[in-house]
Amino acid sequence: MVRHRVSFAGGTSRGVVLDLIRTRGPISRVALADLTGLTQATMSTVVRQLLDEGLILETGRGESTGGKPPVMLDIDPNSRFAVGVQLGRESITYVAIDLSGAIVGRTRTPGVGSTEPTEMVQRLAAEIERTLSALDIEKRSVLGVGVVAPGPLDLAHGAILRSPHLAAWFKVPIRDMLSTALDLPVLLDNDATAAAIGDFWSGRLDGVTAHATVYMGTGIGAGILIDGIVFRGASSNAGELGQVVVAEDRGDPVFLEDVAAPSAVVQRARATAVSARWGLTGDDEFDDFRRIALAAAHGDAAATDLIECSAGHLAAGVLTLANLFDLDSITLAGPAFGVAGPTYVTAISRRLEADLFVRMQHGVRVRLSTDVANAAAIGGAALVMQHELAPRTMGLSSLVTR
Template sequence: MSPAGRPRTRAAVFDLVRAARRISRVDLAARSGLTPATITEVVRELLELELVVEAGRGASTGGKPPMLIELNPEARYAVGVLYERNLCTVTVVDLTGRAMATSSSPGTSLMPPEQALPVVAERIGRLLDEAGIERGRVLGAGLATYGPQDRRAGVVLTHQPTADWFGHPVAGRLSELLGLPVLLDNDAVAAAIGEHWLGGVGSGTFGCLYMASGIGGGVVVDGEVYRGASSNGVEVGHITVDVDGGPCDCGNHGCLGNYADPRAVIGQAMRVPGLDRRLGLDPADSDVITSFVRIAAAASGGDPEARTLIERSARLLGTAAVTLTTLFDLECIVLAGPAFGAATWIYQSVIQDELQRRAFVRRVHPVRVVPSVNGSDAAAIGAAALVLQSELASLQLQELYRAR
């Protein structure tokens, strides 16, 4: 094998161990197509670098039970960030994707990026220090936020929350501040990646409905996240649910988000006599998620007017779930994001009912609706997982091999 080919082979074998979680050398050879001798040599090198460890014997198939290999969780780490208008969640995960430390704080709301990004970098640095993790052991950071965005260039292509954000090189600037590589991705896609990484779904083909201040979506097909032409697909918040509806900021009309996302539900609540006072809603409050969670909690607690609003939102999200299932023949829909909160069970029940009544494939196979295993931190954990499975991680591992 050529010197140039060896690092790529090591990275490929490492990724197979990651995907399998625990695997024998024999199975590594079978799945990689490499010779047993090559696998033996590569595993030896990975063991020397302490990136993998031996994890006991597997089941015997007639001969000596094989020695199993798994990742060494503490060998490297990754950072994940959810940057929302009203919320900033930072998490640090180990090499297996397990969250080691997480912190959430108010978002930077209307700050321009040159003010907001240093705040985010400071929060990341503080969390790493509190967790006792050296920067040299961090592969990079994933930044999950709303779109549209140019993922490759690392820029957002929206004027939200202020016009200063449009075209700003958020990934490059945050990378400079941290001294670490930074990958940009859509928050809903990141949540779907995290769900698949941690095996919470039990299916390789599923959809994710993500709700923070807005509504987004992600789809995983046969274990691979669906990207589309520019990684701006599955924007379910912008599918039309009312062809005669009013205009949306995206340029479409009658978009789902205009009727079902937290901002829409808050607006509806403000028009119900007395509900705003009862729930302490303030029309001037820019903290969308906190206000929405109050409505969701009231709905879960039995308030009939709040319950009516949340159930209507859930039925409309059910339309999005039916659409995704019809397009991609999904086995499961995951509900993720900080806005579901106390009303997750209402959304789960209503969306499940919509799928059972309306999904094209309902007579062929059931479509389950489940809450995210990562809860409100789904996008941040997924952003970190994105770093772990990216070419970035492979390239850094190659550099580690060369430095031996």
């Protein structure tokens, strides 16, 4: 047999193998060699390294297929941990995950509010330290912290550019400040991107080539993964699903965000005659959206109409997204899907089945995230896992340095 030399970009084979063990484990060395295309000899040394680092374990014997039974390998979940922090409007969510991606701890504190960045960083650091010690996690087994924020970010400098309620954070180097305070690696990324990586790390995207995680909080975004690698575009702002043009109004574009986001639903709700019965407060748009979704879930016709309308628009936007990226997998995440998630899944699935350009060739798997509310925070932690254990970037400009 003629073997061709096989190689992953810049020494990522260790990461690819770790991914496979995580998602397909327990698994033998031979099976890993088959899946990656690497030789058994190479796999032997890669696996040796992962064992030495304590990331994986030999968990016993597999079934013999006529010869020596294989030694099965699996992740050692408790060997490493990562922390994810979601800087929310109304609250900050902290999660700790283990190497398998399972949540081992979760806390929630009041939102950023008007706290100064300097003080906030101290509070974040303190809360993270507290969470870790409460969980009996040694700091040296913590790979780092992933901070997740909405809106456009300056990833190069680890700062927030503009965000609805985080104006005071403009260009503050929060990533480096928190890293100094904690003496741990810190990453900053966008909520949708993080949620997508979280889906990938959970192993639910096995076999998927082109995936998008649609994240709806206050705004609407999408984290896009190609072979598990984040698609970022020219300035790391790709996937701004809320900025899809869905109609025109006297020559001006109408964006998806204007018609499908929670705030749009609430605004339209206020204009209806029956809105009083949903108990809208007017203080917190997001809370009001939840009330409308709940009313819809209980069969309220007008509320159902409002949610269906939002879902219909989102479905059209997602159809555009799926056609442009030729997706084969979509998940929905974010607090907006907390109550009405299934309605949105149905609307999107129907739309794609009917109108996807390549529907004759392949379908698109549409699913709800396993934990819509915490998806971004979990993703933040997953981001750190991927960055530290299986780094990978797209394109040629991304020279791999190590």
